[in-house]
Structure formats: structure tokens, C-alpha cells
Amino acid sequence: MILTTLPDVESDLDTLLNDVVERLELAPSLYELVEERYLAVGNWLSQPGSSLAPMLPQIYPQGSFRIGTTVRPFTDGLEYDLDFVCEFGRGLCDNLAPVAVLDRVEARLRESPHYAGLVERKNRCIRLNYRGDFHLDVLPGRPDSDATADPGCILVPDRSAGEWKPSNPRGYGRWFDVRSSAGATRTLKGIEPLPDQTAGAEKTTLQRSVQALKRARDVAYETNPLLDPDCAPASVVLTTLLAESYIGANSTFLALLEGVRAIIRRIDQASGQRLVVRNPSNPDEDFAERWENAPEAYRQFVRWIHDLERQLVDLHTRRSLPSIKVSMSAIFGERVTEDAVRSYSQAFETERASGMQTAAFGTAMLSTASGPAVIPTRRNTFYGD
């Protein structure tokens, strides 16, 4: 990136952090595979002739694939999770219990020899397990006729599929887009295409800071013996907290640090009660409800978020590349940090080879800054230049 002003610590930290986050994206080949399979499954469920067709299913992605915040699993052997909703038309399955709807979706999938071997019935969704690559989780839903707030309000099976509970994945997606100012309006189709998840796609600062926070969670819960990975805070909770407090910082690092501090403030304001984190487009949905009956998980979350804040502040104050690398590795993982540092070094040399590198008066800081207070450092520099 060609700056014409002197770089500062935040811009260089961001260079590293953005590189780390980009390396956690789906590889383009995997993304294409995900998209292909998602569209194929969507077609199978919704096409004319499908047993589900009379219920007018609409297929759309939800969760991190919808909002562009997927991160590669930290633990070897874990796979990407792609959630999508199969929303049936208004009034067309109102009398069916969640289990019955799940049964129908499962039955339709099993009708295909192609999918039958991949189907796994979960509590509240049907999973297609493409072992070694990823899972597709189909979440059935129906419009919530009681909700007047937002047309995207739906009902989905609760954790045990005993009852319908409120949700609003579409509204959430729109809300997140607005918060991250990415917001192109999406047109409703029968099957909504996946947003571009590849490393090349332009991510907003909010998206990147969410990815960084999720990664930090994954690393901490796997490597810190005091944190139980089964109790890790849900991605949707972290995402919502960050997006709610985001006020437009351009720097990924600062957005992350400010976001973590905002979470700490909210914890303090809750005066000992666990945080409630409502879906901004459906206040009946509390993303953090699992903490209600899991105080130890909540305590660990509080401890982790405080630790993370200290680590980020410490990282910010460090002044030497090896020391920064150690600190970043502890937060985000060693391999990905080392790759980012190497890449940073190569970019430095590319800058040098381009002939555009200058040295600042006073500090000799090397960058592409231009102006009267820098010295060009072209190779064969003649006196008098």
C-alpha cells in the first residue's frame, strides 16, 4: 500500500493483522465447492417436484457465511460450518411441530442417493456432512405471524426442537451490513447466492475485527487450560457485541481493541448479571441465552475477554518485530502470524526494489512517504540529489 505520509504503529499493526485475518479465509477452491453444493442442495429442496415444493421453500445463507466473517477452524480436524435457512411459506406449515418439519426436510434429502449418505439428523437442523471439507446445516423456518417488527422474523426449532423460537437471520444480515456500511441491498430470490467469501473480496473493518475476535477466541479456548472449549462464547454473541459498539474505526486493530473494551463496559454495566445479547432485528431472540444456565461458562468468558484486552494493549506497546510476533502468535496463532511477518518483510523488500522507498529525516524510518522531510534512497544516489 503506497502511503505518502509516514506510517505509524497502528498502520503497521494493521498490515500484519489484516494479513493474518485474510489467511483465515476460505481458499477460493473451497469456496467454489461450498457454493456449488449449497446451490445444489437448495435446488434439491425447492425445485418443482420436490416433496417440499408445495410449502414454497426459500433458501438463504445465515451466520458467518451470510455476513462474511468466516474463519478457518484453529483445531485440526474441525470443519467449516455453513448454516442456511430453508424458510417455508407463510401459513403453509403452521400446524406442524418443529420435529415434523425437520422430518420432512430429512426425508426429502434422503430421497436422493447423493445426499442420503451425508445426512445427519441434529437437534434443530439437518446436517449434510461433507467429511473433510465442511458441513451444510439446513435450518427449517417459517414466518412468525405474530411479529410485526420486521418481515424477516421467522420461527425456527429451538435447541431441543421441542418448540418454535423466534429468529431473524435475514434481518440480522441486513443490520450487520448497515453496521459495517457494506450495505448493498439484496434482492430476494428463490435461492439467494452466497456472498463472496474469498480472500480477495474486500472486507470491511468491522468484518475483519469480528474475524480477529473469533480467531482470538478459538486460540484462547484451545490453548488456555483454564478455558473449556465446550463453553466458548457463541460467534453470534461476539459478532453482535462488536457490531453494536462499532463506530466506524478504519483500523482493524483499533476496532478490535475498542470492541473488546466495549464488551468489558457492558459486562460491568450488567452488575453481575450475565449479558443479554438480543438480535437487533428480533428482540425476542437472545443469542446469549445459553449463559442463563451456565454460570461457569459465563465466568470463563469474562475472564477471557479481560485477558484479551490486556494482551491487545500489550501488543500495542511493543517495539520490536520479534516481540510483536511473540505477542501476536499468542493471540492469533503462531503459524499464521509467522506467515504474516514474512509477507510483511517481503513487501518491504518489494517497496525497496521499486525505488520508492524513502528515509525520514531524523529517524531514518523507511517507507514510501514523500515530501520535503524524507530522503530518497535510490540505489545509485549521487551527491547533490
Added chain:
Amino acid sequence: MGTNRDSWFVPSLSEQIERMRRSFPGFNLTRIGGGAIWTGAITPRPMCDTYQIRIVYHPTIVPVVRVLGPELRRIVEWERIPHVYRDGSLCLFWPKAEEWRPWMSIDSTIIPWAARWLFHYEIWHATGDWEGGGEHPESGGDSNA
């Protein structure tokens, strides 16, 4: 050993001093014989440490640069720091294409090259590799003999 061109364009000691005063006013200057010693602090990039360096200059020699502090360290006992001469001074000229010539001004060559050296020294500590070669293969043992 100079060509015609070298002797016309070689800056005088005063001219080197003047340029250094302009570009690196924080550096201390000591005149010695027909030459000079500068000491001062440089910071290659915002996330890097700040290093005190000393440059010994005389029109008849290649300038000698040493790091006064923080002390340069090896990563492991048995591996010498790359691109350091036996006397502890820095080898700034790698890949071999960049070399000191008497018509060069110190402020636009030696100092930025020292900054670059220190940047790569930190990268070496972070990754174990001296990455200064860019697309060129590592030039390696030019200085550790």
C-alpha cells in the same frame, strides 16, 4: 582509484557534515583527523526498536557502521548474526549490487542502509530467516568469513 568523475563529485567532509546536519540533526558529530564520527538513533519502522548507531567516516575508507545499543544478539549460541563482520561492524551491502562509492552522501545511503539492516535483523529474530534478498537468493556468506 577514482575515475575523473569520482574526483569531481566526491563531497568534501564539510559537505557530508552539512548534509548529515540537515537530514539527521539529532546525530552527534565528532571530527577526527580528516574524517568524522556520527552517533545517533534510528528507527527503521514504527514497530521496530530504536537503535543507537555509530558511523566512522573518512574519505579514504568505506564507512564503518556499528550498533551501540540495544546489543545485537544471536538467536542461538552457535549461529552468528548474518551480515556482520568479525569486528562487529555491519555489512550493509547485500545483495552485492549496492556498494559504497566515494561520491555518495552518507545521509542518503549509509543511514538508510543501516535502517534496512536493522529491519532485517528484527525479521531474522522473528522468523529465523534473513529475508533481505527480495527475489534474489540469499547472498549469505559474504561477511561471516
